[in-house]
Amino acid sequence: MSKNIPEKITNRLTLYHSIMVEYLEAGIETISSPQIAQRLGIDDSQVRKDFKLLNNAGKCRVGYMVKDLKDSIEKTLGFAHAKDAFIVGAGHLGLALAKYDSFNSYGLNILALFDNDPQKVDMQVNNKQIFHISKLPNLTQRLGVDIAILTVPRQNAQPVADFLIDSNIKYIWNFTPAVLKVPPEVKVWNENLMGSFLQFACKDII
Amino acid sequence: MSKNIPEKITNRLTLYHSIMVEYLEAGIETISSPQIAQRLGIDDSQVRKDFKLLNNAGKCRVGYMVKDLKDSIEKTLGFAHAKDAFIVGAGHLGLALAKYDSFNSYGLNILALFDNDPQKVDMQVNNKQIFHISKLPNLTQRLGVDIAILTVPRQNAQPVADFLIDSNIKYIWNFTPAVLKVPPEVKVWNENLMGSFLQFACKDII
DNA sequence: TATAAATAAAGAAAAAAATCACGATTTAAA
């Protein structure tokens, strides 16, 4: 689909999307760039520039059609293009993500969870089974999954990542604070919660 | 402290910090900008520019002292300046964050959790008590807490946020997909997990 | 000691992102 959209814009598009969902639920059919801008604390021309990317014309003095914007954003970000993934690490964070049903509507399909704790194995979370980590290579191959969401403790992050890579996982969404060492063909996305918090903290609180 | 560091740089600083922790644990005393750059897939002059911000000189042909860099990053990002916070919403995500001990070493002190589910009230998570949400205004005032980490379901996000604001919460770290409406004196930081994922997905997978 | 290689530092250049400014359009109101 339309790729190569810069991170920052993608991020704003998802925020716009949330607002569209809210407006639709409230039965509001049109929305203007200043309304959105004020809500997000950004410039209104920024919003319009982003929307131009969606090929979605607005109407002067009226604004944009909420439904059309929502559809365009979904199309642009590939919501419909479902991607399968495993969650590796069935601790609280892994379970929280497994229960996070929004993933589905955004095109991310969690097929199963993996853990090394025998007590957790065979449990079900949100209709997804927890398997022993040793089952991962086989299931990866059988189901053709190449995305893993890594939610193990920091100490295990690198060895588990190595295991995932051996099992042909190509994309790791890394929720651990470890900076993973991976070969060039494997892509890592660091969620980096602390970085996120510190950005918040540095700006306003300290 | 040294504020107004742009988001992107703050984010990189936390990644550098993770690498420093790892090097220290491995007993490695120096590190060079190309090493770090390669690890993170960025330009090495970028790394040096970031380090210049820390007033931390390197040595040609040798690199930087790992320990010094780690300390500088911690000082710059205000790790030592402890900030107290409440977690609002004791679902899996809230519990996961309550158990996330890294928060502490990064200067974020979770004092307690809040939920409206009577079954959860009075439970302990990682030595932190879960209170009924009705206790929040009182505790906010008594403990002088003005940061809330919001992990309730999307449907409850706005009403709970309104309640927090009435209770004098000034900073909301928003893990819900809702885009909150808040008065100008209240600052919201959207964690926006889906945005994060879609950035990842758009880049490489679709 | 001389040479080569790795690296930091710092300025220049390029690229990307955000903001500004203004004309055009549309709707509502006088």
Place this chain on the structure above:
DNA sequence: TTTAAATCGTGATTTTTTTCTTTATTTATA
């Protein structure tokens, strides 16, 4: 109907961020 206000669209400008280039320094090696 005229006027005013709101809003879009877009080019220009500014700011920020990243990358490139060069010079200087340090260490290791011949």
